[in-house]
Amino acid sequence: MPESHDEDVRLAALTAVGDINAYGELVRHYQSAVLGMLIQLTRHRAVAEDIAQDSFVRGFTRISQYSGTGSFRSWICAVAYREWLMYRRQNRHDHQSLELNDNIQDADNMDTATSLIDQMDLQQALNCLPADDRELLVLNYVAEFSHADIASLTELPLGTIKSRIKRSREKLKSLLGGVHND
CATH class of the missing domain: 1.10.1740.10 (RNA polymerase sigma factor, region 2, helix turn helix motif)
Incomplete structure (x- = not known):
């Protein structure tokens, strides 16, 4: 490898x-x-x-x-x-x-039941975001692309990428906070 x-x-x-x-x-x-x-x-x-x-x-x-x-x-x-x-x-x-x-990954791949619940909460929160914003977060956090790389890949202005990722991250935090406070 x-x-x-x-x-x-x-x-x-x-x-x-x-x-x-x-x-x-x-x-x-x-x-x-x-x-x-x-x-x-x-x-x-x-x-x-x-x-x-x-x-x-x-x-x-x-x-x-x-x-x-x-x-x-x-x-x-x-x-x-x-x-x-x-x-x-x-x-x-x-x-x-x-x-x-x-x-959603099988429970066999998860360390604990809590981490499976957290993953499901995260997936639900991600699904509440507009598809285009969710994709930007995936490119940034899952694929680990820089903002500049995402701008190049999506052909969107760098400022737009930065603001949409920031706004989406804040919305995601808010949604996850609401999930755990029920």
């Missing part, structure tokens, strides 16, 4: 000359980050898995576009985000009917 930026660059270079095993290592290392981001964006695990698979295929075909100046994680998450946008445009009516419960 890649352990550093230099190793990611090395594996990407090997992939660019046809080493499928090198790309397999990159996929294994970053698949959970990509899937986690897509689950939050789609709110449906099966759809997220399909988009993640498409994203890694697209990443393989475009590996020569990875310059190595940024992290491979950010690059592949950006590929996945663009795949998500294409999926959403093509399936807008289907996306609106997907169920939240498909997104």
Whole structure:
């Protein structure tokens, strides 16, 4: 598994000359980050898995576009985000009917029942946000993109990104406070 930026660059270079095993290592290392981001964006695990698979295929075909100046994680998450946008445009009516419960992880993956409840509370609070604002929070906190990266990816002004993330974070805190104070 890649352990550093230099190793990611090395594996990407090997992939660019046809080493499928090198790309397999990159996929294994970053698949959970990509899937986690897509689950939050789609709110449906099966759809997220399909988009993640498409994203890694697209990443393989475009590996020569990875310059190595940024992290491979950010690059592949950006590929996945663009795949998500294409999926959403093509399936807008289907996306609106997907169920939240498909997104919540099994209790087996949680340390305690309390953490499962906290995750469900967070998911409910996220679902109260407008979809575009929820996506910005996911890109910032789940995919760990900087505000500048999000602005570039979404083609929105940096100031807009900053204000919408701040406003959404405050709304989320308010919603979570209300959930725990019932």
